[in-house]
Amino acid sequence: MTDKNITENQEEKKSLNFIEQIVEEDLKSGKHKEIITRFPPEPNGYLHIGHAKSIILNFGLSETFHGKTNLRFDDTNPVKEDVEYVDSILEDVQWLGYKWHGDVHYASDYFEQLYEWAVKLIKDGYAYVDDQSIEEISASRGTPTQAGKESPFRNRSAEENIDLFERMRKGEFKDGEKVLRAKIDMSSPNMHMRDPIMYRIKHSEHHRTADKWCIYPMYDFTHGQSDYIEGITHSICTLEFENHRPLYDWFLDHIYEEGRTRPRQIEFARLNLSYTVMSKRKLAELVEKKLVSGWDDPRMPTISGLRRRGYTPEALQLFAEKVGVAKRENIIDVGLLEYSIKEHLNRTAQRVMTVLDPLKVTITNYPKDKEEFLSAINNPEDESMGEREIPFSRTLYIEKEDFREEANRKFFRLKLGGEVRLRYAYFIKCNEVVKDENGNIIELLCTYDPLSKGGKSPDGRKVKGTLHWVSAKHALNVEVKLYDRLFSDESPDGHKEKDFTEFINPDSLTVTENCKAEPFLKTAKVGNRFQFERKGYFCVDKDSSKDKIIFNRTVPLRDSWAKKNF
Ligand code: ATP
Numbered sequence: 001m002t003d004k005n006i007t008e009n010q011e012e013k014k015s016l017n018f019i020e021q022i023v024e025e026d027l028k029s030g031k032h033k034e035i036i037t038r039f040p041p042e043p044n045g046y047l048h049i050g051h052a053k054s055i056i057l058n059f060g061l062s063e064t065f066h067g068k069t070n071l072r073f074d075d076t077n078p079v080k081e082d083v084e085y086v087d088s089i090l091e092d093v094q095w096l097g098y099k100w101h102g103d104v105h106y107a108s109d110y111f112e113q114l115y116e117w118a119v120k121l122i123k124d125g126y127a128y129v130d131d132q133s134i135e136e137i138s139a140s141r142g143t144p145t146q147a148g149k150e151s152p153f154r155n156r157s158a159e160e161n162i163d164l165f166e167r168m169r170k171g172e173f174k175d176g177e178k179v180l181r182a183k184i185d186m187s188s189p190n191m192h193m194r195d196p197i198m199y200r201i202k203h204s205e206h207h208r209t210a211d212k213w214c215i216y217p218m219y220d221f222t223h224g225q226s227d228y229i230e231g232i233t234h235s236i237c238t239l240e241f242e243n244h245r246p247l248y249d250w251f252l253d254h255i256y257e258e259g260r261t262r263p264r265q266i267e268f269a270r271l272n273l274s275y276t277v278m279s280k281r282k283l284a285e286l287v288e289k290k291l292v293s294g295w296d297d298p299r300m301p302t303i304s305g306l307r308r309r310g311y312t313p314e315a316l317q318l319f320a321e322k323v324g325v326a327k328r329e330n331i332i333d334v335g336l337l338e339y340s341i342k343e344h345l346n347r348t349a350q351r352v353m354t355v356l357d358p359l360k361v362t363i364t365n366y367p368k369d370k371e372e373f374l375s376a377i378n379n380p381e382d383e384s385m386g387e388r389e390i391p392f393s394r395t396l397y398i399e400k401e402d403f404r405e406e407a408n409r410k411f412f413r414l415k416l417g418g419e420v421r422l423r424y425a426y427f428i429k430c431n432e433v434v435k436d437e438n439g440n441i442i443e444l445l446c447t448y449d450p451l452s453k454g455g456k457s458p459d460g461r462k463v464k465g466t467l468h469w470v471s472a473k474h475a476l477n478v479e480v481k482l483y484d485r486l487f488s489d490e491s492p493d494g495h496k497e498k499d500f501t502e503f504i505n506p507d508s509l510t511v512t513e514n515c516k517a518e519p520f521l522k523t524a525k526v527g528n529r530f531q532f533e534r535k536g537y538f539c540v541d542k543d544s545s546k547d548k549i550i551f552n553r554t555v556p557l558r559d560s561w562a563k564k565n566f
């Protein structure tokens with residue numbers, strides 16, 4: 001090993017996060033020969049960037065330590081779940097670039113086993129059927145500082161409990177008439193230990209088990225045991241489950257069989273992003289109230305929304321890496337997400353020129369019927385992407401905002417009497433402004449310097465500005481959607497007195513039709529990503545048709561080269 005390798009390896013070690021350290025330790029000590037992690041979504045909504053973080057963490061661990069990662073749907077709530085969500089989750093995980101181990105798992109596949117364990121708990125005196133209503137049960141739970149009240153049904157005999165539980169399963173009772181509760185401790189300082197509900201009656205069809213069951217296990221009676229069934233070594237979850245850990249341990253203690261893998265739960269801080277709401281319930285509300293066009297609206301923090309917006313899996317991985325794995329709640333600046341996609345697209349995106357708000361320019365000394373093709377670099381960061389030809393002719397478009405009749409010395413773009421470079425083309429000078437009857441500028445009359453071909457100065461004279469442009473007769477009409485943040489407040493769901501929907505930014509979407517693109521874009525396909533020079537990164541939207549290409553702006557670009565002189 002070279003010195004360089006050794007230092008690199010040491011650096012790698014140093015940067016292991018606390019979960020990786022635990023895993024490394026467990027492998028070293030021989031506690032596990034191989035690690036198994038899992039990603040366990042509830043199929044009650046589309047995945048968001050927070051889930052992406054969890055996916056990358058779990059699959060990343062098994063990649064790093066040569067283990068396995070399961071994908072399991074924790075599908076215990078038939079009312080809120082749907083196959084549409086299952087399908088979208090499968091698509092998103094694969095799009096992120098991960099392959100789960102073996103078949104997809106479902107907690108609903110374990111319903112029979114969970115039922116048997118519930119019966120065992122009843123027989124051992126650790127669970128009972130309660131006839132109280134859900135309201136009565138929550139009213140008697142007490143408060144964190146005050147003990148709860150024991151249920152009058154708490155001391156039923158095991159025989160009676162078994163009989164009632166079996167009849168619950170057979171469908172003899174209505175929804176809410178009875179529940180099965182764990183018999184733990186109504187005065188525990190941990191509210192989750194105060195005889196939590198294990199099963200409730202729901203006469204609803206489940207998207208996988210159909211009408212086989214009318215009692216369903218609670219998430220807390222399912223999640224930990226499902227990990228146990230699958231031999232998960234490290235159950236990674238977010239901090240809010242820290243308080244549930246003693247309960248999961250309690251359930252496992254009563255069913256654990258010697259020699260089997262006992263999952264270790266490790267909590268990390270969930271990802272929160274500024275200017276964003278992240279909970280599925282709130283995202284569902286945005287969809288239901290039609291405040292966005294759907295789960296994959298490009299303004300949504302969902303994986304499908306980000307994908308439609310133009311985000312790449314690599315950008316999300318880079319983002320997750322930069323965010324790191326924290327033990328304490330924090331809010332990440334959404335700017336870091338934008339940085340991550342710019343970083344990736346800068347290296348990979350094809351450059352093109354597109355004028356979003358066109359102003360006609362006539363080059364009066366350029367022959368009327370002439371056209372020529374100038375070569376342009378496809379990506380200055382990656383020579384292997386080569387060059388392309390762009391047409392130039394007498395009538396062009398530039399951005400309206402790139403011209404001012406009068407401007408101070410700091411305005412480096414085109415002004416009356418001033419000279420600029422047209423990227424890859426020529427120096428042009430503006431001699432005259434044409435206006436309509438209302439005084440609006442509708443056309444510029446310019447002359448070009450034929451000796452400045454390729455945008456190179458013929459005699460050492462300098463121009464400060466470089467503008468993008470498109471030849472009018474070759475231009476492609478495209479539609480462009482520009483996005484701003486969906487919320488105008490940094491923490492839209494952090495206000496007690498106001499609902500998060502009140503902070504929706506009314507200007508979060510601007511649709512611009514009749515943008516002028518260079519003909520190269522004719523063959524652009526849905527999902528293709530480009531840099532429109534000086535305007536940002538754009539991605540072809542799925543609503544595009546043969547007649548109209550629609551672009552979503554992924555993220556704007558800082559105007560980095562207009563002031564440069566080359
Ligand atoms: P939400 O609270 O946003 O509605 P959830 O936690 O109910 O989401 P699940 O389907 O239960 O969503 O989540 C699946 C996995 O993703 C869990 O392991 C959960 O801890 C993790 N996860 C969910 N949200 C985040 C987040 N913001 N950051 C990191 N991990 C998350």
Ligand code: MG
Nearest residue numbers: 041042074219
């Ligand atoms: Mg959850």
